[in-house]
Amino acid sequence: MTAAQGNCDFSWIPVIDIKAFDITKEENEVDRNDLETLANDVFKAFSTIGFVYVKNHGIPQDQIDNIFRLADDFFAQPQETKNKFIRPLSDPSGIGYIPIGRETFEADKPADFKESFDAIPGGAYNQLWPGIPNFEKDVVEFHRTCAKLSLRMLKLIGMGLGLEDQNELLACHTNLVNWRDNSSTTLRLLTYPPYTEKEDMTPGQARCSEHTDYGSITLLFQDDIGGLEVQTVAGEYKQATPIPGTIVVILDDMMPRWTSDRLKATLHRVVPSHKYNRRRSLVYFTHPDSSTIVKPLDGSDTYPPIRYTRYLTEQYYSRGLLGEGQRGDVAA
Numbered sequence: 001m002t003a004a005q006g007n008c009d010f011s012w013i014p015v016i017d018i019k020a021f022d023i024t025k026e027e028n029e030v031d032r033n034d035l036e037t038l039a040n041d042v043f044k045a046f047s048t049i050g051f052v053y054v055k056n057h058g059i060p061q062d063q064i065d066n067i068f069r070l071a072d073d074f075f076a077q078p079q080e081t082k083n084k085f086i087r088p089l090s091d092p093s094g095i096g097y098i099p100i101g102r103e104t105f106e107a108d109k110p111a112d113f114k115e116s117f118d119a120i121p122g123g124a125y126n127q128l129w130p131g132i133p134n135f136e137k138d139v140v141e142f143h144r145t146c147a148k149l150s151l152r153m154l155k156l157i158g159m160g161l162g163l164e165d166q167n168e169l170l171a172c173h174t175n176l177v178n179w180r181d182n183s184s185t186t187l188r189l190l191t192y193p194p195y196t197e198k199e200d201m202t203p204g205q206a207r208c209s210e211h212t213d214y215g216s217i218t219l220l221f222q223d224d225i226g227g228l229e230v231q232t233v234a235g236e237y238k239q240a241t242p243i244p245g246t247i248v249v250i251l252d253d254m255m256p257r258w259t260s261d262r263l264k265a266t267l268h269r270v271v272p273s274h275k276y277n278r279r280r281s282l283v284y285f286t287h288p289d290s291s292t293i294v295k296p297l298d299g300s301d302t303y304p305p306i307r308y309t310r311y312l313t314e315q316y317y318s319r320g321l322l323g324e325g326q327r328g329d330v331a332a
């Protein structure tokens with residue numbers, strides 16, 4: 001489906017071809033009609049299912065493959081080496097290595113059977129980088145590349161919403177351009193090891209338990225092993241099958257708040273459906289600037305204003321990534 005065709009099928013996650021507005025194009029080269037068609041499609045998808053597959057985005061496949069390889073190199077290290085990158089519960093950033101069984105989205109369930117390495121480059125936090133050749137340089141570069149795509153998606157969302165100032169959402173994301181300060185935008189390298197029910201997994205344990213993401217939008221690069229499930233409008237879960245060459249774009253918790261529920265943040269999870277296979281993904285959590293006060297853009301009182309950092313701190317705390325004593329530290 002090309003941008004000019006429009007009219008995607010919105011009964012399930014649509015594939016939207018954004019070639020007309022990919023990250024290699026200068027904004028002033030882009031045809032206005034193509035842009036409007038794209039903005040309409042993106043808006044329809046995000047106001048129904050809350051997810052899209054984006055193809056022809058302009059991020060080179062080689063660059064993506066290289067980050068998957070570097071992630072493999074990190075997770076292949078001995079446990080003691082990886083443990084050196086665990087951040088203490090007193091660290092408000094939530095970055096670093098998160099071992100299996102530490103993070104949970106549902107307090108009454110066993111913590112997730114996954115491990116991750118979270119990166120917020122830019123120097124605002126004391127990020128520790130593994131000594132794997134090119135790891136820091138390439139991860140930082142990939143972070144910046146993802147920022148370009150997120151900015152494109154935010155632009156389309158602003159147009160699709162018909163905002164008087166179409167750049168109003170972009171204005172809350174200066175951290176994607178001047179990313180040194182005010183940023184909690186995180187690249188997560190994620191791996192779900194193979195397992196046996198008897199020895200490794202606890203009954204009821206998920207690879208990634210049910211949740212919505214916290215920020216503005218998420219870019220999810222998945223490998224070819226399935227397991228990601230997304231809640232349908234009818235409330236059932238359905239597989240979001242990997243589609244080669246696409247990135248899954250997810251709407252996060254701030255969007256219903258900004259748009260008075262015109263846009264949705266949809267529940268999703270990763271189920272242990274492929275036990276002999278490792279699943280890997282790269283997740284770019286785009287966050288608004290930390291100091292942003294998120295409130296309905298239509299001036300209504302659908303949601304009370306909230307300072308983004310405060311919201312995030314509460315989420316990290318409830319996920320087990322932050323200690324009780326740190327909850328107030330970065331709050332409003």
Ligand SMILES: O=C(O)CCC(=O)C(=O)O
Nearest residue numbers: 208213222228270281283
């Ligand atoms: O690995 C995946 O496919 C999904 C991960 C996810 O939803 C998350 O980390 O927020």
Ligand SMILES: [Fe+2]
Nearest residue numbers: 211212213268
């Ligand atoms: Fe998620």
